[in-house]
Amino acid sequence: MKTNTEADVRTDTGIKVMALFFVAIIFLALTTDPIKVGTKEGDRAPLLEGKAYNGSSWYEFDMDSYLTKNWTAGDAEGQWLLIEFMDTDCPFCVRSAGDVGFDAEYFMKLQPSHRTNSGMGPWDGPVVNFIASATELDIPGHETSRDEIKAFRDKSGEEVCDGKSCTERSGDAHPFVYIDDIDQDNMKEWKVPGTPAYFLVQPDGIVAWTSTENAQEKVFDAIMRITPQGA
């Protein structure tokens, strides 16, 4: 009787290698619980990159420094992030700049009460650090620059935001950092469909809320609903 022993060797080896492969996969499945990097609620937020302006100078932004890796749900100690994607020439961004600034100073605990939501006492939840990522949308008339980003943040200078002087935008100067995303790197990484878009990020870097998934809910209401308070 003729038998092909060579085929047996390869079959035997193939089975052993596949068994080893599946042992490795089972080991990984049992010992790890990976979280997808993305920008939907429950995903791990991608890191924001670029030069940031804090009111006095431009520096390399390090999102990691804002995160608390060992944060657990309900812990009021860790600081949250509210990330705004905006364009200094986008009419909606210019109009909402006042509300964003008022929310920022309240949730960053820079003001004892909210300026437009009367009846709100001192914020007793965790610090929510606001960060703006300023991009340049591919729309005619939306040319921006670092000077324009500075002018928008500080409400100063002679730059033009949405056809008017940046000093005329609503609200006061913003107390938070602006990242230069003129090249749209962050916007593409975060798959932002349009501006303004907001993302509330937990201290451990997980996206807790997005304006795109909750179009009817305002930033203020989302922070009040999601963050732990009264600790």
Next chain:
Amino acid sequence: MVDQNLLLLGYVLPIVFGLVLMTKAGDGLGASLSGRQPLLEHARRRHMLGMNLVVLAGFVVSVHTLWISNKISEGGNVCSTATVFSCDDVLGNAQYNTDPVFGLPWGMIGMLAFGALMFITNSVSKEPDALWAENYLKYGKYMTAVGVPIIALLVSYEIAMEKICQFCTMAHIANMVCLFGFWRAGKMHEEGLWNDELPEDAKEASA
């Protein structure tokens, strides 16, 4: 947590030992070890043992890098340091930690590649004189050669990040050693060193 340098040593040793078995330096080592294991006196058997060791180390280190990637995505710190050697910074960088075509983690690609190489080296070890064995060694050489530009891409990522992932580097080294191993196996075929004749004492031992 186990010291990461100790773990690294666990990968360095089999790769270095495997490489030694594949080179001329392995002749002396084989001779000294042949007292305990007579089969090691044969150059081809030493060579294939070395290749199997390196491929296995490459597979395990690939599993390890995928494990680290998963742990980082959970929010953990595995090997984060302020020095240039920080695999957390490399494997945790979402911009670079998956392949640009399929979006698979690089550790998974390493597992698949070394799994395929393991199939080749194990099969050839068992049937070195089979008609397909020489072709399989060629396929292994082509596979590891394709790995070279991919390694160059990954090294360019590390340069861009100004960080080095030491475990990834181990997998890269294992691939390069395998490329050498497959190339040398081809040379052994050409030079007639790939015969299946065992030394006399090895025959007696296996009898």
